[in-house]
Structures are given as C-alpha cells and as structure tokens.
Amino acid sequence: MTAVLEAAGSSGRARAFAPRGPGPLRSRWVTGLVIGIGLVALLSLVRAATGSEQLTSSGTMGAALERAVPIGLAALGGLFAERSGVVNIGLEGMMILGTWAGAWVGYEHGPWLGVLAGVIAGALGGLVHAVATVTFGIDHIVSGVAINLIAPGLTRFLSSIVFTGPEGGTTQSPTVKSISRFSIPGISSGGNALGSLERHHWFLISDIAGVLGGFTGGVSYVTLIAILLVPVSFYLLWRTRFGLRLRSCGENPEAAESLGVKVYRMKYAGVVISGALAGLAGAFLSLVAANNYQEGQTGGRGFIGLATLIFGNWRPGGIAAGASLFGYSDGLQLRAGGDAVHGLLLFVALLLIALTLRFGWRRRWAQTITSAAAAALFLVWFARTSTVPGTLTQMTPYLVTLLVLSAASQRLRMPAADGIPYRRGQQL
Amino acid sequence: MRVLRAWLREALNPRRLLLSVAAPVLALLVALLVAFLAIRLNGNEPFGVFSDVFKAGIKGGQIVRTVDLAVPYFLSGIAVALTFRMGMFNIGVEGQYRLAALIAAYVGAQVTFLPAPLHVLFIVLIAAAAGAAWSGIAGVLKVYRGVSEVISTIMLNLIAGLLIAYLLATYFRDAGAKTSSSLPTKPIPKSGLVPSLNHLLKDIGIEVPVGYSVTGLVVLAILVGVGFWVLLSRTRFGFDLRASGLNPFAARASGVNSDAMIVKTMLLSGAVAGLVGLPYLLDIVNGSGNYDLGFPQQYGFTGIGVALLGRNRASGIALASVLFAFLENASPALQADEVPPEIATIMEGTTVLSVVIAYEVVRRIRARQQQSAAAMIPVAEPVKEPAS
Numbered sequence: 068m069t070a071v072l073e074a075a076g077s078s079g080r081a082r083a084f085a086p087r088g089p090g091p092l093r094s095r096w097v098t099g100l101v102i103g104i105g106l107v108a109l110l111s112l113v114r115a116a117t118g119s120e121q122l123t124s125s126g127t128m129g130a131a132l133e134r135a136v137p138i139g140l141a142a143l144g145g146l147f148a149e150r151s152g153v154v155n156i157g158l159e160g161m162m163i164l165g166t167w168a169g170a171w172v173g174y175e176h177g178p179w180l181g182v183l184a185g186v187i188a189g190a191l192g193g194l195v196h197a198v199a200t201v202t203f204g205i206d207h208i209v210s211g212v213a214i215n216l217i218a219p220g221l222t223r224f225l226s227s228i229v230f231t232g233p234e235g236g237t238t239q240s241p242t243v244k245s246i247s248r249f250s251i252p253g254i255s256s257g258g259n260a261l262g263s264l265e266r267h268h269w270f271l272i273s274d275i276a277g278v279l280g281g282f283t284g285g286v287s288y289v290t291l292i293a294i295l296l297v298p299v300s301f302y303l304l305w306r307t308r309f310g311l312r313l314r315s316c317g318e319n320p321e322a323a324e325s326l327g328v329k330v331y332r333m334k335y336a337g338v339v340i341s342g343a344l345a346g347l348a349g350a351f352l353s354l355v356a357a358n359n360y361q362e363g364q365t366g367g368r369g370f371i372g373l374a375t376l377i378f379g380n381w382r383p384g385g386i387a388a389g390a391s392l393f394g395y396s397d398g399l400q401l402r403a404g405g406d407a408v409h410g411l412l413l414f415v416a417l418l419l420i421a422l423t424l425r426f427g428w429r430r431r432w433a434q435t436i437t438s439a440a441a442a443a444l445f446l447v448w449f450a451r452t453s454t455v456p457g458t459l460t461q462m463t464p465y466l467v468t469l470l471v472l473s474a475a476s477q478r479l480r481m482p483a484a485d486g487i488p489y490r491r492g493q494q495l
Numbered sequence: 496m497r498v499l500r501a502w503l504r505e506a507l508n509p510r511r512l513l514l515s516v517a518a519p520v521l522a523l524l525v526a527l528l529v530a531f532l533a534i535r536l537n538g539n540e541p542f543g544v545f546s547d548v549f550k551a552g553i554k555g556g557q558i559v560r561t562v563d564l565a566v567p568y569f570l571s572g573i574a575v576a577l578t579f580r581m582g583m584f585n586i587g588v589e590g591q592y593r594l595a596a597l598i599a600a601y602v603g604a605q606v607t608f609l610p611a612p613l614h615v616l617f618i619v620l621i622a623a624a625a626g627a628a629w630s631g632i633a634g635v636l637k638v639y640r641g642v643s644e645v646i647s648t649i650m651l652n653l654i655a656g657l658l659i660a661y662l663l664a665t666y667f668r669d670a671g672a673k674t675s676s677s678l679p680t681k682p683i684p685k686s687g688l689v690p691s692l693n694h695l696l697k698d699i700g701i702e703v704p705v706g707y708s709v710t711g712l713v714v715l716a717i718l719v720g721v722g723f724w725v726l727l728s729r730t731r732f733g734f735d736l737r738a739s740g741l742n743p744f745a746a747r748a749s750g751v752n753s754d755a756m757i758v759k760t761m762l763l764s765g766a767v768a769g770l771v772g773l774p775y776l777l778d779i780v781n782g783s784g785n786y787d788l789g790f791p792q793q794y795g796f797t798g799i800g801v802a803l804l805g806r807n808r809a810s811g812i813a814l815a816s817v818l819f820a821f822l823e824n825a826s827p828a829l830q831a832d833e834v835p836p837e838i839a840t841i842m843e844g845t846t847v848l849s850v851v852i853a854y855e856v857v858r859r860i861r862a863r864q865q866q867s868a869a870a871m872i873p874v875a876e877p878v879k880e881p882a883s
Contacts, residue, residue, distance in 0.1 A: 156586075156649070195848075203852045208584055208645055212799050213848040220840030227835040228537055237835070367653055377646065458661040465650040472647070473640035 121403035128281020135394025141372025144344035151337025156211025159369025160218030161192035165349020170360030189346015317482030522850035568816035571798025587648025589795025590655030596772025626769020634761030
C-alpha cells in the first residue's frame with residue numbers, strides 16, 4: 068500500500084520546474100512570483116536597451132495570452148493522459164476535432180454550445196484512443212499517430228458535407244458569432260489606469276502595467292476558464308482521491324490494481340479528460356482566436372502542447388510556465404515581428420550571464436564554461452543581426468524541448484509506467 | 496522428410512492459417528465498413544461507389560499511377576520498419592525525407608559535370624546521407640542523453656518543416672525562377688533525372704498506356720526491399736538488430752553493443768527515409784526536378800501505416816504500399832460519384848488502427864490457445880513485436 072502511495076506522493080512533491088526543490092505550496096507560489104517579477108524587470112532592461120516598446124506592451128501580452136491558452140490546454144490534456152500512464156500523441160488530432168465541432172455547433176447554435184461541442188468531440192477522440200490503448204493494449208504511439216491521420220481526413224470529409232454555402236466549404240466553416248470578452252472598468256477600460264501607466268514607459272512599472280493590462284483587458288471568458296483549469300488540474304490530480312488513484316496508474320498499475328484501484332477505468336478517465344481538454348483547446352482556436360474553422364488551424368499546437376508537457380516536467384505549474392514562454396515568443400512575433408523578437412536574444416544572453424555567475428559561485432566549472440559560451444554566442448548573434456526570422460521563432464518550442472530533454476533530463480521525471488501497455492493480471 | 500511434412504502440416508493447419516490471415520482481413524473489413532458508413536452519410540449508394548472505384552482502379556493507366564505512388568510509400572514503410580524491428584520508433588521519416596529531398600535537390604542542381612548514371616547515384620547518396628544525418632541526431636540524443644527517439648523525432652519533424660521554409664526563403668531558392676511564390680530551387684539538370692521504365696517494359700512485352708509512365712525508381716525500391724530482406728535475415732547485423740528488438744536484455748547479455756545498434760539503426764532508417772522524396776523529385780516524366788513549397792508531404796506518416804499493415808516484412812510492406820497507393824488514387828473515381836475523396840484518408844487511418852488492434856486480438860487468442868494446449872507447463876508469453 069505505502070509503496071504506491073509513496074511513489075505517487077513523492078512525484079507529487081517532486082520538484083516543479085523551478086529548480087528550487089520541494090517546498091510547501093505557498094513558498095513555491097512566492098518563489099514563482101519573485102521569479103516572474105524578476106523576468107519582467109529583465110525584460111524591462113532589454114526594452115530600455117533596445118527601445119522596442121512592444122516587448123512588454125499590453126497588446127503583446129494579450130496576444131501572448133491568447134497564444135498560450137491552446138498550448139497550455141493541450142499540455143494539460145497530455146498531463147491527464149500521461150499521469151494515468153497513457154502517452155497521447157493524438158492531442159493534435161483531438162484538437163482538430165475540437166476546432167471543427169466547435170465551429171459547426173457554434174455556427175448552428177451559438178458559440179458557447181460550440182465550446183461544449185468542441186470539448187465533447189475531443190473527448191470522443193480520447194475515447195477512441197482509450198479503447199485502442201487500454202482495452203486492446205496496443206502501442207500508444209501507434210494509436211496516436213492513427214488518430215492524427217484520421218482526424219484531418221474526417222473533418223475535411225464532414226466539412227464538405229456540412230459547410231456548403233457561400234462562406235463555408237471543404238476547408239473552412241462560415242463565420243461564427245464571437246464569444247464575449249471582458250475588461251475591468253477603470254483599470255483596463257474606461258479610465259484605463261494601466262494604459263496610462265504603460266504609456267509613460269517607466270522602468271518596470273510600465274512593464275508590469277503592460278502585463279496586467281494584457282491580462283485584464285479584452286480577455287475572453289474561455290481564456291479565464293483555461294487559466295483556472297491550471298489550479299483545478301493541480302487540485303484534482305494532487306489533492307483528491309481520484310487524482311491519487313489516477314497517478315498511481317501512471318506509476319505502478321500492477322500495484323494499484325492489487326490495492327483495488329480500477330486501473331482500466333482510471334486510464335479511461337485520464338485519456339477521455341485528456342481528449343476533452345485538447346478539444347477545448349481546439350474550440351478556443353476556432354471560436355476565440357478566430358471566428359471560424361479553417362483547415363490546418365491547429366498548426367502543430369498539439370505537438371507544442373506535448374513539448375510543453377515535457378518542458379513543464381509533467382506538472383501543472385511547469386506547464387503554465389512553458390505555455391507562457393512559448394505563447395509569449397509566438398505572440399511577440401505575431402504582434403511586433405522579428406525586430407522585437409531580436410531583443411529577446413539580449414534577454415536570453417542576460418539570463419545566461421546570470422546563470423554563469425550562479426554556476427561560478429557554486430564552483431561548477433563545466434557548467435560555468437558552457438553557459439558563458441552560450442551567453443557569448445547569443446550576444447554575438449544579437450550584435451551581428453537586426454532581426455530574427457519568423458521560422459526560427461516558431462521553432463523555439465521544439466528546440467527548447469530538445470535542449471531541456473538533453474541537458475536537464477536528470478531533473479525531468481515522467482510517470483514511471485508512462486507509455487507501457489498494461490493488461491490486468493499479467494506480469495511484464 | 497518427416498520434418499518437412501510436420502512443418503507442412505503445421506503451416507497448413509487451417510486454424511493457424513485462418514488466424515494468420517484473420518488480422519489483415521478483419522482490419523480491411525473494418526475500414527470498408529467505416530467507408531461504407533461514410534458514403535451512406537454522404538447520401539450515396541456504397542456498393543455502387545465501391546465497384547466504381549474498383550473498376551477505375553484496375554484500368555491500365557490507374558495501375559501505373561498506383562505503382563508509381565507505391566514506390567515512396569514502400570521506401571517510407573521500410574524506413575519505419577527498420578526501427579520497429581529493432582524495438583524503436585522513427586516517427587521522423589516525415590522530416591527526414593523532406594529535408595533530404597531539399598538538400599538533394601539543391602546539391603544535385605549545383606553539380607553539372609557528372610555523366611547521367613553517376614549524377615543520379617550522387618543525388619541518391621546525398622539524399623541518403625542527409626536523411627541519415629537528420630535521424631542520426633535522434634540516435635545520438637538517445638544514446639548519450641537518454642532522450643526518447645519518439646519525442647526527439649517528433650520535434651525534429653517540426654524543426655525540419657520550419658528549417659525547410661527558412662532555407663527556401665533565404666539560401667536555396669533559385670533567384671532566377673519565374674514563378675517565385677513557391678520558392679523553387681534550381682532545377683536539376685537532365686543528367687540527374689531517372690528515365691521511365693516504359694521502354695524496358697515494352698521490350699519484355701508489357702504495354703504501358705499512352706500518357707502514363709512507370710517510374711524508373713521502382714528499381715531503387717526493389718533494391719532497397721531486397722537489401723532490407725538480406726540485411727535482416729542473412730547478416731550478423733540483421734540478427735543483432737532483430738535480437739535487440741525481440742529481447743534487448745538477452746541481446747545485450749549475448750554481446751550486442753546496444754548503443755552502437757541504436758545509432759546504426761537510426762542512421763540506416765534515416766538513409767532509407769532520405770530516399771522517400773526521390774521518386775517525386777527525380778522522375779523524368781512526372782517528377783518535379785526541383786524542390787519547392789508544394790513538395791508532397793505526409794509520406795512519412797503514411798509509411799508508419801504501411802509498415803504496421805505490412806507487419807514490418809518487405810513483402811508485406813510492398814503489398815501494403817500498393818494498397819495505400821490504390822486508396823489514395825481512388826480520388827478521381829470518388830469525385831466522379833460526388834463522394835468526398837477524403838474517404839480514402841479516413842480508410843487509411845482506420846486500417847492502421849484496426850490492423851494493429853486485430854493483430855493484438857489474434858495474438859491474445861493464440862496465447863490463450865497455447866496456454867490451454869500446454870496447461871500444465873507454464874508457457875512464456877510469445878515475445879511481442881514492438882508497436883504491434
């Protein structure tokens with residue numbers, strides 16, 4: 068009994084992505100906040116040095132948030148599946164189902180029902196994955212790949228049947244009514260205190276105003292739900308009986324089964340929730356980020372979600388950090404172009420210099436030299452160029468994931484039985 | 496003689512025979528059922544559509560198109576199967592072949608001094624080397640940093656797609672091209688292209704319909720297929736590879752250097768993957784002769800399905816690639832019946848999923864039979880093929 072609980076519990080308390088080590092939840096929140104403000108201060112420095120005001124403008128922050136939401140939702144989807152021990156490569160396909168169903172029902176019955184439909188469609192995709200991997204025990208990757216093959220074909224097929232009209236067609240749906248957004252009066256609309264603060268371009272203060280402005284002005288309610296889903300997922304997975312059981316299936320299903328946990332049922336729950344979250348991510352793309360379904364709308368975000376899951380060390384907090392990072396680089400590129408992203412090179416160089424100092428302080432010479440060399444590389448890159456090509460910005464999540472996997476794999480801890488097919492009553 | 500007879504009896508045992516063909520047949524039936532329902536949903540008469548597709552598919556010209564398309568599918572399937580047999584999973588064929596095709600197209604166009612056969616060989620080698628280099632990253636990351644090749648090849652796929660867009664936009668595009676919106680590379684000179692097999696086929700008495708051409712790269716596919724078979728079943732390396740796939744611990748205990756095997760297999764798989772784009776690139780009649788943004792995609796993912804359907808055997812992969820090519824080429828016939836051609840894609844995906852499930856079900860039935868046949872002796876589970 069204790070073994071499983073220990074295993075599941077210790078992973079629960081295992082380090083979040085912030086390399087601080089385990090600690091009580093509240094102190095981790097404080098640490099996170101301090102790191103966040105520190106990063107904004109550094110960005111503010113870079114803004115002052117490069118003069119690209121877009122780096123921390125509320126517009127950029129709003130765009131970053133909008134870009135981070137589908138990535139983060141997909142990653143949360145991956146989290147539920149992988150915590151129950153099922154790898155979900157099919158996130159992309161389930162997202163596609165969500166974009167399509169969201170737009171279809173949204174067009175027929177209004178956007179909120181569309182969101183619901185997206186969730187259901189994604190959950191159905193998850194159900195297929197669950198039947199294939201849990202009931203039939205086939206390789207998780209194969210099933211995911213198959214779902215990714217089927218989903219675009221299916222939506223295209225259904226589109227050509229359903230979206231026949233002047234606006235719709237095989238590759239897109241008619242326009243859907245948009246979902247309402249909110250701003251907080253007096254702070255980010257009306258009096259707009261944050262906006263006026265932002266316009267002064269004061270060090271740090273204007274930047275924080277920009278961040279807050281982007282997070283409180285013109286935010287969709289779906290975004291709000293998505294943000295709330297991060298703590299909700301944490302609570303559900305680490306503070307409830309259901310969560311403990313689900314995670315025990317991802318760590319040691321045989322032991323969980325012997326303790327009376329219905330492993331199959333738990334895995335089904337994990338994968339279906341996973342699909343539902345991916346479907347919500349898809350519906351967000353077609354109903355909030357855009358006003359209709361377009362073919363290829365997901366643009367690999369399911370895979371970025373997978374990358375975010377790894378980057379976030381299979382933890383909700385880490386996922387939020389990863390989604391923010393990838394959403395920010397994406398949003399900045401979208402909003403301000405490669406010239407503003409160029410400023411981030413200096414930002415990375417400064418971060419690496421800070422890291423170098425830290426390693427030097429701790430007398431870890433090999434790491435000191437590596438990070439110093441990397442910092443120099445970024446400084447040279449910053450000095451010798453004036454813009455960053457958009458393709459490179461888009462590559463960031465994938466490159467960062469490969470880097471994190473190859474450099475910090477000691478720190479990463481995936482669920483122990485993740486991706487291993489499980490059959491009741493069978494020793495492997 | 497007695498051994499032979501026993502073997503024959505065992506091989507022709509109706510139950511065993513039934514079980515071994517049951518899985519693919521079952522999977523195809525499921526796929527057909529899905530297509531049936533989809534066609535119904537669209538408001539057509541399914542059997543009429545099936546017979547139209549079939550009739551169109553066995554016309555001479557259509558057979559040629561199917562063979563031509565089966566070549567890249569086959570190569571892609573072999574590339575994936577190589578890693579499956581070793582117990583790994585190369586999802587990165589997609590990125591490997593696209594990047595390799597781009598580099599082969601670019602380098603091949605710069606070289607003008609080589610005579611025809613050598614020029615073609617040169618391009619083939621460049622493509623194989625480029626594919627191997629890209630997949631080698633995943634192999635090295637796995638061995639030295641413990642990064643799962645599944646994740647790294649997915650990431651490398653996405654990186655490759657963006658890298659291609661970047662390279663085409665900056666260095667590799669032909670500045671003098673007339674249609675520059677698709678960013679084409681410089682065309683490969685004629686000496687680097689592969690001639691059609693039509694004349695050869697005519698000499699042996701097969702008449703290819705006018706307007707169609709059997710691609711010369713069928714030869715490449717055959718060479719790769721035979722090479723695959725010889726390598727796996729007739730060489731020490733192939734034995735080690737299969738042993739590592741069947742039981743990595745036993746293989747390591749018997750002296751197989753598993754790290755070296757991982758890197759070698761990834762390199763080999765990538766080299767074959769590098770060839771996947773060549774039929775489209777180099778065919779003198781239907782090929783593009785250069786790389787641009789419209790270069791075909793998805794062959795890599797189709798290859799996964801082909802390898803799974805073909806059970807990672809050369810002959811099975813050949814059959815599966817022809818089947819997938821047939822489905823893919825059904826579009827015109829489907830459109831003629833006003834059925835959305837995406838049904839073919841849905842069928843492919845469904846086949847992959849259901850064939851794997853069917854094999855698993857058959858494996859379980861077999862295991863149960865063996866267990867009941869030898870109820871007294873504790874029977875070890877037959878070792879499971881990876882990813883099946």
